Structures are given as structure tokens and as C-alpha cells.
Amino acid sequence: MPKYILKRAIMSLITAFLVATLTFFVMNMVPGGPFLSEKAVTPQAQAAMEAKYGLDKPLFQQYTTYMTGILKGDFGLSIKKRGRTVSQIIGTKFPVSAKVGGLALILAVCTGIPLGAVAAFNRGKFIDNLLVVLSTAGIAIPSFLSSTILIYIFTTKLKWLPSLGLKDAQSYIMPVVALALYPTFYMARLMRSSMLDVMGQDYMRTAKAKGVTTFKAIFKHALRNAILPVITYLGPLLAALMTGSFIIEKIFNIPGLGSEFVSSITSRDYPMIMGTTIFLAVFIIIMNLFVDIAYAIVDPRIKLK
Amino acid sequence: MSGQYLVDIQEERLSFFTPAGEVKALNNVTLQMREGEVLGIVGESGSGKSVTAYSIMGLTAQNGKIVGGSVEFNGHKIHEMSEKELRKIRGNEVSIIFQDPMTSLNPVWTVGNQIAEAVSLHTDKKGRAAMARAKELLELVGINEPEKRLKQYPHELSGGMRQRVMIAIALACEPKLLIADEPTTALDVTIQAQILELMQELKQKLGMGIIMITHDLGVVASMCDYIAVMYAGEIVEYGTTDDIFYNPKHEYTKGLLRSIPKFHEHDYSKLVPIEGQPVDLLNPPKGCGFAPRCSNCMKLCLTHKPEKNQYEGVHYARCFMQQKEDFLKERGEA
């Protein structure tokens, strides 16, 4: 087990390093480098700017400077928001996104898994068919559609919920639901097929032959096995929530990292784009590592590898 | 009748209801067995041998249903019992070992946990007492270092050891009947012999009845008192092991015997496989099920179902060859 975790950790480290490197060099393909806006400036101003951001140095030196900066948590200065570092902006915006994303994650896990399990257990019956139809449709709805439908119903028509900002508890409802919609249905589908697979396994027959009750067969023998593939999805789920937040935060006007990222794209605030990309990538990579460790705890077979 | 037999199956008919139609898996199967006997059920896949044995513990797939006849075990009318009542019998009075020990154990629970579960389900022994009993059982099935094995997961054990664990689970409550569904098929040849030896030893020690399901006549020869040969959902021949091996009456049994290698004969050309495919139970044939593959098939075999021909003792077979013999004999006499 420690060997397994070590191996995964090293892999994560390599991936994080590669992502950061890739980000840096890709960004340097932008004419004039990532640290300048492409507005026409005087040559003197240009030179001053280059000196300020260290762009007059050779590329490799810039790279090492940037990488050591990242290790210290320094992503440089934002271009559009004068005087603020990228780290400061991430520091204030990320908790907002994390709150919405975390709630959506909890919602997705707590509804998706039971729904899938219930459907599998009632295979072929009405409730199963209903869930299959719902989840098939559910994973085909782009989040901008689901969130605008929610706004249309609950704000425009019923006037129950606020559509913009995050002022009170009520205002969390729609963004969280909209963000959780896709992962919930995806998880339900995954859980259903995994549960069906497990229910056909030989060891379930063994349990039945022992005289185990249906309840115990499901809760002791089936669930733990069925949940394994769902755990592996938690990593991609996190990434999905993160990228989903770009759209959700834009639509619901939430001052999180997602909407910040989107506006930095439109305003071409390159240090901000780079910083956010690397930060989110490393965050997702770390979360994936945790998921791998969790998997190793739930599945005893992993220890062998 | 009941009380006299441990297992008493009368005219059992069992069908699976599939989208393609009714699959008549068992057609009027009658089978009896006393306590402490070893019965072998032989046949190829799809012949109904497993279905017959499973129905003794009420274990049929969801779409399977007993549509006629009766199944009694140890005085219980299995065919009339609810799932809840069946649960009290399963793993307690009758238990089973499956073919593939690799997949029959739950991968996420320790061996000890899985054995102890079987113990605590039907006895007063719970928790630590159940675990102590699990350890005893592991010793019984010849696993060394039982203390250590209890805490291990199935994937940490070899195939032979896992099958021993399955046997330990089956023996947890000292059942009156142990059903062994091809217990050695998935194992290496040397391990096969060990497992068979263990089962024989345990039978001597515990005195339970065993139903041995196999397609391998070699396995039943060494262990069984009686053998039922099944084909297409019917018992085509039944008798003592000697009857079946030395005096087979049904063409299918003869074919099976021809297809096993004998060590003292070096002429392998005598190994004759049975040609053709088993019948489609969705459309069962009108005549003898084996007719299309039988090398001695006669015209009436195609149109009539052979009746039971009783021989010495319990030995019987359903094959028209006997009728032919009688017919020719009578004609010769006439």
C-alpha cells in the first residue's frame, strides 16, 4: 500500500510538472509573450514592460524563474487588475467556487449513487425505466441549458429564487443544482450498470446460497463492490465540476474562480490564465491522488500491485 | 415416502421464461437420495444437472420456475416454500460449492469474515465465537496457518485454497447435504485430486450426503454410490456406479464412457467423442432427445419418447435399444 501511494504520488508530481511546463511554453507562443497585452505601445514602454516582467531574459531563464515562483505560490501579477497578484485573486475567488463545487459534489454523490442502486435493484420495473430515461436525457443537457431553464422557471416565472449572485442560502440552490445535474445523472448511470454487473457475480450467488437476506446481500456484499468504479469517477467528476463552474458562475454571476477565469480569457489576462490553469490542474491532480488512495482503501486487491 | 429419503424429487418440471420463449430445462425428473449417500449427476452443459441440484435448495434464476412435480428435501416441501423459509435451510441444512472459486468469494471481504458470516447466520455463534468456528473450519479443510488466513482476502489465496475456503463455508453449519457443482473443473489437475480427496475425507468424518455435479465421469467413479446421467433435461440412465460403468444401457452413457481415456489402454483411437450439439430446449424434440446425435438411432427414436426400462436393482435407462433387443429376441423365438 505505501508503495502504491508513493507510485501514484510520483506520477501526480510528474503530471503537475508537465502541465506547468506545457502551460508556460504554450503561453510563450503568444506574440510578445504572455505578460503583455497586445495593445500598441511605444518601444520604450514596451522595453520597460519587458524588463518589469523579465521578458528581456532568455526563455529558459524566464521558465526557471516562473517555475520557482510557482513553487513559492507566486504566479506573477495580473495585467488587467493592476497591483494585484494572481495568487491574491485566486486566494479570494477560489473559496467561493470551492463552496459551490463542494455542495454540488455532495449533492451529486448523495443522490446519484442511491438512485443508480435503486434502479439496478428494480431492474426493468417502472422506476428503473424512468431513471434510465431521465439520466440519458440528463447527461445530454448542456449546463447552460439546464441553468437557464432553472432561471426561467424559478426566477422569471415563479419568482421564488434569486438568479444572480450569492447573497444568502437561497441563492445557492440553483447554481448548485445546475452544476450537480450532469454528474448526478452520470453517477446514477454508472452506479446502475456497476450494480447490475455485481448482482450477476458468482459471489452474490454464494451469498444467496449461504442464506443471507436480500437486505444484507445488497448492503454487505453488493454495494461495496459496486461502488468501486464510481469512486474512480470521482476524479473526473471533480474536473467536470470545476469546468462546469466556468459556465455556471458566468450565468449566475457568481464571483468565483470560474467566472474570473472566463473573464481573464476574454480580456486576455495571460498571467491570470496561466496561474489559474496551473492552480486548477494541480488541484485536480491532487484530488485524483486522494481518489486513488481512497480506492486502495476500499479495494483490498489494490495492495497487491 | 418422506422421511425415508433426504432428497425426494418427483416428476419435477422446471422452465425458464426467456424473451425467446419457455425453455423447458427439466422434464419430469424423478430422483431420490438417502442420507449419507453420494450421488453423481453427470451430463454436459445445459443438460439440467445443475438446475436439478440447485432446485433442491430453491436456487433458481429469477426467470426460472418449477411448473410441475415436487421437490422435497429433509422433509421440507421446497417447491412450496417462500424465499424467507428457504433462507433458513440454505447454508444450514443444505449448502453448495461452486465451480469457480476465483469468482465465488467476495473480493472485498476477508476469508474469515465470509466463513463467519455463514456460521452466524444459522447458529448462536456470533462475532468472536463465529470467528473461532471459522478457524476450526479452516483447519478442518486442511488449510495451514488458519489464524493468518482468516485475515486474508480471497485474492491472496491460490485457487485450491479458495476452493477449500468455499468448502469451509459450505460446512459451516454441518449440512445434511452438500451440493458440489463441478468443484474441480476450474482447478489444476493435481489440485483437483487433492480437493476430491478432501471431500471424501470430510464425508467420512461428517457423514453428510453429497451430490456431485460433473461432466467428468472420472470424478464420479471414485466417489459416488449412485449416478444419474442427464440429457436434455431428463434422467436418461440411473444406477449404482458399477451399473453405469460396467453395464451401461443408454447410448448416451455408452458414448460418455467411450470418450474418457483409460490409462491401461494405450490405443487412443478408441477415444470417441460424441458428435453434434445438444438439443435446443426451446424446441424440445418429439422423440428421444439424444436421437439426432445417436449412432444407433432408429426410426421410432425420432417420433417416440423412450419409456423407463428397469434392470436389476435401481438401475434403469430410457433407450429403445432394449425394445429392439426384446423385439428381435421374441421374433427369433417365434
Next chain:
Amino acid sequence: MEEIKNNPLSLQWSLEDFTPASVEDKESLVFMRESVSFWKDGLHRFRKNKIAMSALFIVFLITICCFLIPGVYPYKYEQQMKGSERLAPMQYSKTEQKQIDAGEKVFPHLLGTDQNGRDYMIRVLVGGRVSMTVGLVASVLILVIGSIFGAIAGYFGGLVDMIMMRIVDIIYTVPDVLIIILLAQTLKFPLEALASKPGFAWMQKLGSNMISMFIVFALLYWVGMARIVRSQIMVLKQSEYVTAAKALGAGSGRIIFKHLIVNCIGTLIVTTTLQIPSSIFTESFLSFLGLGVQAPMPSLGSLASAALNGFQTYPEKLFAPAFLIFIIILSFNLLGDGLRDAFDPKLKQQ
């Protein structure tokens, strides 16, 4: 014969009954289910699947609508009509009303017009065409790269496999959408520079965003496909026909393409079909963020994005493209599920 008939034991039989049955008689009894090839079998199962067949029909219908109708439609997607801005569905502008009053025939704006006076119906259709094209091209790219990579890793095994699969592992953990955004953002300039050179004018039309999107798909999205193909090839390469081909002196390349990839074609079709909706999803996501196709060319995502601001007043401008995305993704998903049920032998066993 008389005496025998009187014999109670053999009462019912005659000598004729005991003569050997002919082979034909025996065979006539065997109701062998028709032995069918893998493809015929799969096709049969697919045809019986009503949901998958309807999905196929809808995909077909949408393809026809999006690819053929724009050619004959009376309006063009980039055509701006003065005075026809922001019309509601089926509404006519003042000039058009006058034309109608004058007895001329004016084709109605089925979904109204946008803020620049462009017919919205044709924009949605062309947007659908763009989205479908992106999905299809991306999936083909993924198919080619993923299957070749996976086949090579699976066929050679050993160290080659180890190194190749570590690469796959690393790409797998890279958060793809972030990299897509990054690349879409930065590839723009070099691509635009390239497009201005002679011979690359087609790139201008396609837009640098779309090309960078394809590059990203080609760089990152093939790993899932590679994993699937690899595991199939590892099983297949042990088959006897591969040994036979080797014995005949066939080279590795020939074995991989002629014998191995051909045999996992079912899986390839299924995986590719299921890849299409996911690519369309990503495209609409990027277009929504303004990183998609270049204006004035519409895509479903960019149409929805543009309609977002005014959607309280003009909800149909948002719902039309969004609904089309929904239908396209849903039907491709259902089609893929149906193909998997029909052609994936692993699922067949269950």
C-alpha cells in the same frame, strides 16, 4: 408377423420402427438456430432495438437538415437584413410586410432574426452543421490516433507498452478542458499567421479556434480509445490466426492493420460513436466561452451564449440552439448505446 403382433410386449412396434434412421431424418429433427455471422447477428439485434433505430433516424434527419437545407434556404447565415433586427418567430419586418402587401412572396423567419437582422433559423441550422462537423472530425482524429497508439502498445507489449501506457496515464490525469482553453487561446496567433500565407486560405475560413480545437482533441482525447484498443489487441494477438500470419512471414504492421484492428472494429465503431457527443459537448462548451468558431460563422454553443443576455425577452433564441444540442447529443448517445448492445461481444454475454 401375426404371432408377433399378438405379443403384448412389442404390441406397438413393427420391424420398420427398429431400422436405423437416415441421416436426413436425424437432421430434420435438429432445430438448429440459424448460424449467423457476427455482423449479421449484431445488425439483427440492432434493428430490433427500437430506441437505437429511432436515434439513428433522428441523427440521419438532423444531418440532412443541417447539411442540405442551408444550400436551398432563401436566406444566408451571414446575410444581414436592415430593418429586420430582433424579429420574433414568424414576424415580418416593415419592408417585408410591404413586399407581402405588394403581392410578393417572402419566406417567413421561422425563428425570427437576431440583433444584426440575420435569419435565426438558418443560423441554428448552420450552427448544427458546425457542431456536427466538429464532433465527427474530432472523433475520426481520436479514432485514428487512439487506435494506432493502442494497437502498437498492445501488440509489442513489454517495454514499449510500458512507456506508451505511462504517457497515456499522464495525459489521462491532465485536466483536458483547461488545456483546451489554454491552447485555444494561444494557438490562435501562430495559426492566424499561418493562415495568411498562400495555400492556407482554407484555415482562414475554418477559423483558428476550430483548428486549435481539433489539435487539442488530437492531442488529448485519444487516450480513452487507446486504452480500449490496447486491451483488445492484447487478447487478440494470442489468437491462432496471428500466429499463422506470423508463420507466413507477415510483418508487424500488416498483422496489426490486417488482422488485429479489423477484429476490434465493433469496439472501434461503438467507442467512436460515443465520442461524437462528447466532442460536440466540448465544442459547445468552448463556443459558449467564446473560444469556439469564428464569427460570423455560428455554432450552437456560440448562438446559445449570445442569446443568454436577452433570454428573458427572447427565450426561443436560447432554447432553439440549446435544444438542438440536446437532441444531437441525446441521439448520438442512444445510438452509441444501441450499437454497443448489438456489437460489443462483452456486453452480449451478460
